[in-house]
Amino acid sequence: MFKRVLVANRGEIAVRIIRGCHELGCEAVAVYSEPDAEALHVRQADMAVLLGPAAPAESYLNFERILDAARLHDCEAIHPGYGFLAENADFAKAVEDGGFVWIGPPPDAIRRMGLKVEARELARKSGAPVIPGLDNPDASDGEFIAAAEDMGWPAMVKASAGGGGKGMRVVHDADRLVAALEAARREAEKAFGNPAVYIEKFIERPRHIEIQVLFDRDGRGVHLGERECSIQRRHQKVVEETPSPGVDEKLRAKMGKAALGIAAEVGYVNAGTVEFIMAPDKSFYFLEMNTRLQVEHPVTEFVYGVDLVHEQLLVASGEGMTLEQKELVPRGHSIEVRVCAEDPRADFLPQIGTVEVLRTPAGPGVRFDMSLYEGWEIGPDYDPLLGKLIAYGPSRPAAIARLDAALRNTAVLGVTTNLSFLRRVIRHPAFAEGELHTGFIEENTDGLVTPKAELPELIAAALAASKPCASTATVAAGGGEAGIATPWEYLGDWSNT
Amino acid sequence: MKEHLRVSGELHELEVSERSGVVTVTVDGECHEIADLKREGAEIVFRLGDRTYRFLAHTDRKRVIIWRQGQVRSCERVESAAEGEEEEAEGASLTSQMPGMVLKLLLDPGAEVKAGTPLLILEAMKMEHEVCAPSDGKLVGYPFSEGDRVMPGDLLVEFEVATE
Numbered sequence: 001m002f003k004r005v006l007v008a009n010r011g012e013i014a015v016r017i018i019r020g021c022h023e024l025g026c027e028a029v030a031v032y033s034e035p036d037a038e039a040l041h042v043r044q045a046d047m048a049v050l051l052g053p054a055a056p057a058e059s060y061l062n063f064e065r066i067l068d069a070a071r072l073h074d075c076e077a078i079h080p081g082y083g084f085l086a087e088n089a090d091f092a093k094a095v096e097d098g099g100f101v102w103i104g105p106p107p108d109a110i111r112r113m114g115l116k117v118e119a120r121e122l123a124r125k126s127g128a129p130v131i132p133g134l135d136n137p138d139a140s141d142g143e144f145i146a147a148a149e150d151m152g153w154p155a156m157v158k159a160s161a162g163g164g165g166k167g168m169r170v171v172h173d174a175d176r177l178v179a180a181l182e183a184a185r186r187e188a189e190k191a192f193g194n195p196a197v198y199i200e201k202f203i204e205r206p207r208h209i210e211i212q213v214l215f216d217r218d219g220r221g222v223h224l225g226e227r228e229c230s231i232q233r234r235h236q237k238v239v240e241e242t243p244s245p246g247v248d249e250k251l252r253a254k255m256g257k258a259a260l261g262i263a264a265e266v267g268y269v270n271a272g273t274v275e276f277i278m279a280p281d282k283s284f285y286f287l288e289m290n291t292r293l294q295v296e297h298p299v300t301e302f303v304y305g306v307d308l309v310h311e312q313l314l315v316a317s318g319e320g321m322t323l324e325q326k327e328l329v330p331r332g333h334s335i336e337v338r339v340c341a342e343d344p345r346a347d348f349l350p351q352i353g354t355v356e357v358l359r360t361p362a363g364p365g366v367r368f369d370m371s372l373y374e375g376w377e378i379g380p381d382y383d384p385l386l387g388k389l390i391a392y393g394p395s396r397p398a399a400i401a402r403l404d405a406a407l408r409n410t411a412v413l414g415v416t417t418n419l420s421f422l423r424r425v426i427r428h429p430a431f432a433e434g435e436l437h438t439g440f441i442e443e444n445t446d447g448l449v450t451p452k453a454e455l456p457e458l459i460a461a462a463l464a465a466s467k468p469c470a471s472t473a474t475v476a477a478g479g480g481e482a483g484i485a486t487p488w489e490y491l492g493d494w495s496n497t
Numbered sequence: 498m499k500e501h502l503r504v505s506g507e508l509h510e511l512e513v514s515e516r517s518g519v520v521t522v523t524v525d526g527e528c529h530e531i532a533d534l535k536r537e538g539a540e541i542v543f544r545l546g547d548r549t550y551r552f553l554a555h556t557d558r559k560r561v562i563i564w565r566q567g568q569v570r571s572c573e574r575v576e577s578a579a580e581g582e583e584e585e586a587e588g589a590s591l592t593s594q595m596p597g598m599v600l601k602l603l604l605d606p607g608a609e610v611k612a613g614t615p616l617l618i619l620e621a622m623k624m625e626h627e628v629c630a631p632s633d634g635k636l637v638g639y640p641f642s643e644g645d646r647v648m649p650g651d652l653l654v655e656f657e658v659a660t661e
Contacts, residue, residue: 462511
């Protein structure tokens with residue numbers, strides 16, 4: 001095993017990887033930007049190196065600074081997490097050229113799978129089904145319109161270098177397509193430095209099913225079943241689970257085989273995920289391959305009893321993976337929800353703020369991967385994902401019940417989060433039925449709105465409001481409101497923190 | 498002292514008073530006596546009728562946030578009932594809630610628009626957000642130009658609600 005690994009990321013995933021390193025007796029070096037100086041990943045690492053200012057280009061995307069940090073602390077390997085540089089082939093190459101081990105697939109595999117057009121070609125070659133579309137990045141708007149008319153509306157516009165929903169648009173007619181192409185190119189240029197976009201047929205009421213794969217350095221690969229990520233909002237995953245209520249053992253084996261074929265076609269090594277879209281008739285099509293650890297990897301870890309970060313480290317260090325396909329049998333059910341700093345009542349706008357109160361759930365089959373603590377300030381510079389709450393149970397209803405109870409006991413106050421919204425999603429009768437598709441949230445919005453406030457809540461709000469808080473007191477001192485007696489003063493024994 | 502809070506879109510008038518050890522909370526003119534009131538850190542515990550309620554609370558200048566058993570309420574502080582009604586009429590959604598950048602101004606000032614028409618694209622946290630007309634009305638103007646940085650609370654669009 002490595003003696004020391006640099007974790008080139010922040011937030012919950014950096015914390016999770018650092019924990020994985022420590023469990024294997026390996027030291028972890030964190031990197032951070034100026035606003036992250038007091039971040040949890042910095043606090044938990046054995047050493048930490050400042051990269052630069054908040055802007056990702058000057059910190060978490062800065063090749064040179066990260067490689068300098070790895071040299072400074074004699075790291076043997078670099079783990080990129082997800083996002084930032086995880087799918088940047090040039091960085092992976094720079095890591096290897098710098099004499100470090102890259103904990104991920106070969107740079108060439110990242111590059112080829114990162115170009116969505118080439119990825120589709122690889123999938124086609126391996127014999128996997130691919131969605132109809134026009135993937136020539138030089139096509140004119142007219143050609144895109146013609147192709148969309150050909151395969152039938154609606155069409156989906158996607159960024160060639162994309163991921164995470166950035167640049168994606170569903171378009172229902174030719175009139176809107178040109179504007180959608182323009183917006184998608186703009187977003188793609190910003191997010192990935194590459195404005196190329198393509199279109200494909202949009203499958204209505206689809207399920208998003210992905211297969212986890214793991215390859216060692218000798219080309220031996222296994223799959224760890226599927227994850228269903230159909231509950232999405234604006235193409236961002238919200239709830240993920242395994243097994244999928246829509247996949248049986250036979251279909252799992254078939255999709256697993258297709259995923260392994262696609263990954264083998266590109267000479268894949270280490271952990272990766274092959275994403276498929278599944279039509280209501282259970283036909284499935286290759287969507288893309290994520291050449292890294294996924295946000296939602298914990299549900300697979302629960303159900304297969306595997307630690308994917310350990311396996312990544314074992315493969316990268318040359319010790320080899322410990323898994324055999326015939327031993328990989330799913331047991332029970334696991335569901336994850338993504339906890340984000342966003343306001344569901346204000347169109348899910350990202351929120352900033354300080355975590356003033358934090359209560360975390362516990363108990364068997366409950367896992368909360370996050371990077372929060374009381375006093376931590378969530379700023380505007382990075383992704384609003386705060387963490388993931390994951391539950392495991394012997395059956396799907398048992399996993400839902402555990403997740404529901406865990407959400408009941410989770411509080412993050414001081415910054416607006418989607419926690420209450422997540423709880424309403426997993427309590428929705430349609431969710432219990434397992435009839436999932438990517439339009440679930442839009443379709444069931446009525447059942448997901450906040451119920452009206454009840455009397456005890458209004459009483460609690462009144463009690464909280466009538467007590468002066470620190471910031472009000474400051475304002476009052478300058479604003480001439482000081483000296484008004486409140487119940488808190490004459491009730492005496494209440495703290496004023 | 499009376500507090501005015503907007504909770505889930507509705508304006509409530511609330512008042513807490515204490516007389517010889519008995520705490521009474523008035524909610525929209527109705528008095529409710531509570532017992533065994535305790536506060537420890539962020540916790541507020543009280544008894545109402547035969548049930549004990551345990552809440553977590555956080556307050557700042559603008560909001561009162563309460564939590565119980567996974568249910569969060571963000572209550573907006575309003576100076577007075579009159580102001581609350583005024584704000585409601587204006588529609589507060591045309592101010593930026595995030596630090597960000599004005600990416601695109603979509604229409605020319607003077608345009609008459611229907612509710613929900615996209616007026617401006619704001620980029621925040623690396624995502625694009627459309628700012629839409631809160632009701633039928635007229636786009637008066639844009640205080641910012643494309644590429645300008647904006648802060649929370651900045652008015653993004655000057656908008657006149659159609660008078661019907």
